[in-house]
Amino acid sequence: MSRGLTAKQRVFADEYLKDGNAYQAAIKAGYSDNYAKAQSSKLLENVGIKSYIDAKMSEIESKKIATAREVMEFYARVLRGDETEEVVVAGLDGAEVVERKPQLKDRMSAAREIMKRYPLAGNDPALAEQLRKIKAEADIAEWKAKELLGDNNAEDKTTLIDDIGGEADGANN
Template sequence: MKLTTKQRLFADEYIKSGNATEAYIKAGYSVKTNSSAKAASSRLLTNVNLKHYIDAKMAEIESHKIADAKEVLQFYARVLREEETEEVALPVGDGVVTVEKKLSLKDRITVAKEILKRYPLADP
């Protein structure tokens, strides 16, 4: 995927905003009128290499947003070992104070059940 610096900037801005005209301007292309920028940005989006770059970046972004099974199990283990806390807002006078507290026994039991679902014991 050979893209110019401006094309790469355009693609990155387009991914951020979803607005091709705005991305075209921010990438540093010369613009006479807004309608010329709109037409030029639409043409730019038909570039096959640019499309591949945008698709690859979007896939990368999405894959980082989704927790995988290992990450979930590691979180469950931290909860079970009391390594995770939660913030709780408590009223104090006219204001509110936020404090960190350990998760409840009920939460830890729920997590333990979730772990056992994935690793069932032979003995019921």
């Protein structure tokens, strides 16, 4: 990453990354005041310095963004009560900062977030039944739409039984 840069150029680039001021970065890197005034913007155009700065910026950005694994690990720590937060508590002698474990509502919220990502339809009979019902309702709606449009295959002799009243669809029409 810093291949081809002199020590001064590397210091310039690192200082520039701190505050974005090319003139101050050049001074801190050891360039003269006159050179810094006249050439600091040219230093930023140097291909080696520019690629060094770009690489460092992308490294900094990637460290700022949490990965999905980090997020799931955080939710799991909250769910288990392992994560703590500092809260200010008022007492007789004034306010003090204490560490507090997640409250039940926080733990339940973490559990919901985890379950959004890892539903256990196969392990939860109630959820599996809800999914089966939704699928059946979708199949019925699709069949009715085809029937109204006349798209149902004439050879398909399947009779649709409506779940209300147990009669064949269209029997009372």
